[in-house]
Amino acid sequence: MARGWTSGWIRALGASRWFFFAMLASCTGGAKVSSGGADAGGVPEPATLSAAAALGEEIFHDRSLSASGTLSCSSCHVPDHALAGGDGLAVPLGGADGTRQGLRNAPSLRYVLYTPSFHFESDGTPVGGFDRDGRAVSLRDQARGPFLADFEMANADAAAVSRRLAAAGYADEFRAQFGEHIFEDPAAALDRALFAVQQYEIEDRQEFEPFTSKYDYFLAGKVTLSESEARGLSLFNDPNKGNCAACHPSAVGADGSPPMFTDFTYDNLGVPRNASIAANADPGYYDLGACGPLRTDIAEHTELCGAFKVPTLRNIALTAPYFHNGQFATLERALEFYVRRDTHPEEFYPRGEGGQVRKFDDLPPAYQVNVNRTEAPYNRLPGDVPALDAAEIADVISFLDTLTDGFQP
Numbered sequence: 001m002a003r004g005w006t007s008g009w010i011r012a013l014g015a016s017r018w019f020f021f022a023m024l025a026s027c028t029g030g031a032k033v034s035s036g037g038a039d040a041g042g043v044p045e046p047a048t049l050s051a052a053a054a055l056g057e058e059i060f061h062d063r064s065l066s067a068s069g070t071l072s073c074s075s076c077h078v079p080d081h082a083l084a085g086g087d088g089l090a091v092p093l094g095g096a097d098g099t100r101q102g103l104r105n106a107p108s109l110r111y112v113l114y115t116p117s118f119h120f121e122s123d124g125t126p127v128g129g130f131d132r133d134g135r136a137v138s139l140r141d142q143a144r145g146p147f148l149a150d151f152e153m154a155n156a157d158a159a160a161v162s163r164r165l166a167a168a169g170y171a172d173e174f175r176a177q178f179g180e181h182i183f184e185d186p187a188a189a190l191d192r193a194l195f196a197v198q199q200y201e202i203e204d205r206q207e208f209e210p211f212t213s214k215y216d217y218f219l220a221g222k223v224t225l226s227e228s229e230a231r232g233l234s235l236f237n238d239p240n241k242g243n244c245a246a247c248h249p250s251a252v253g254a255d256g257s258p259p260m261f262t263d264f265t266y267d268n269l270g271v272p273r274n275a276s277i278a279a280n281a282d283p284g285y286y287d288l289g290a291c292g293p294l295r296t297d298i299a300e301h302t303e304l305c306g307a308f309k310v311p312t313l314r315n316i317a318l319t320a321p322y323f324h325n326g327q328f329a330t331l332e333r334a335l336e337f338y339v340r341r342d343t344h345p346e347e348f349y350p351r352g353e354g355g356q357v358r359k360f361d362d363l364p365p366a367y368q369v370n371v372n373r374t375e376a377p378y379n380r381l382p383g384d385v386p387a388l389d390a391a392e393i394a395d396v397i398s399f400l401d402t403l404t405d406g407f408q409p
């Protein structure tokens, strides 16, 4: 079955978008490249936003749409941090008084529009969906969550959002687009706001899909990688070393599509429990990703308990801390976890009363079998040599640094 690119609503974006990229990528250099927009990659020209998308942009940045008056989408999806959290916190603060901790680290929204709809492939592999557990079926559906979640923008209901929209500076524009009486039907008003935000996320290519990383220019044959970056790329791809590309693909697709650095599948890495998240003070609480508690529709798939969607690694240097619970503050620490989790588990997990290392301490015992222990780099045992040494980790990080947008060739 077709994967990622060609499945779901994403087809509507048009495969021809990649023709330009494919041409560049197959050139051996010296190609005449049109300037304007991102000339490294897939986005040819600066986008002109539709009226709905322009309204969506205002909504995205409007703090008055939250109960606290201090929180907008862009408070947690900060432009300077590739639209991920910018405060360095493991999980963001929100709620009516702005002090309630959320449950998960805020992901980058760059390239999120390429996420296929959630589905199981013919071999049973879960793919796609929005949020880290894939529970939202579209960007429009996803945006409802933060408006109403009591630990995020904390609107009590659609009527509260509608009242705030009606008081905003763009209320007349909202009426002009969606009807003079739109605010008399709060459910419809909220729905139109979600639609506008979605259009912004899809249409503003400069913000949501610039494709201006050094690596994009490298794929287009316009720059070379440094020795360390090139070593890092081969370690990243090598199935016996990092094996990162097995889940975070780094190559141009057969259709010329640029690599997303995620295959949008799910995996259970056994990330340690983060004691700084208030919800984790309850020893009975576990964030099990695809099987709950935030997601409820596939809870019977207990093999997915603890599985989270593979995130993109584009702009990863800007989006610390890392993993669904923000457990690791630096890329170095995140990579050490990958390669030393099984050889040196005591470096990552707490010890129990008897002194034994409590490996996979953020999963109930019954679900610890779900952790991936077969694929490199986590197919080792204590006493084995880690898949990457410190110098190799440094090279992989140099390579990951080439995935940051805004590179000036």
Ligand code: HEC
Residues within 6 Å of the ligand: 060, 071, 072, 073, 074, 075, 076, 077, 092, 093, 094, 102, 103, 104, 105, 106, 107, 108, 109, 112, 115, 129, 130, 131, 132, 133, 139, 142, 143, 146, 147, 151, 152, 153, 197, 294
């Ligand atoms: C308080 C911080 C906060 C606010 C405010 C917020 N978000 Fe998020 N956002 C998050 C977190 C945390 C997640 C991950 C949620 C999960 O996995 O359950 C997320 C996930 C997302 C995703 C899914 C990304 C993916 O990879 O699937 C999108 C899209 C998104 N947010 C858009 C928005 C929009 C649009 C708004 C405003 C209406 C918004 N967010 C407001 C914190 C926030």
Ligand code: HEC
Residues within 6 Å of the ligand: 236, 242, 243, 244, 245, 246, 247, 248, 266, 267, 268, 269, 271, 308, 309, 310, 311, 312, 313, 316, 319, 321, 322, 323, 324, 325, 331, 334, 335, 338, 372, 375, 376, 377, 396
């Ligand atoms: C078998 C699939 C798989 C492989 C192989 C893999 N990853 Fe991941 N990666 C994931 C998943 C799933 C997550 C999200 C896990 C979570 O949040 O709990 C992730 C998350 C990450 C993150 C954190 C991203 C963020 O936004 O917080 C980084 C960094 C990362 N991977 C880098 C790498 C590197 C470097 C390699 C190779 C050494 C690698 N990954 C190999 C599946 C994989």
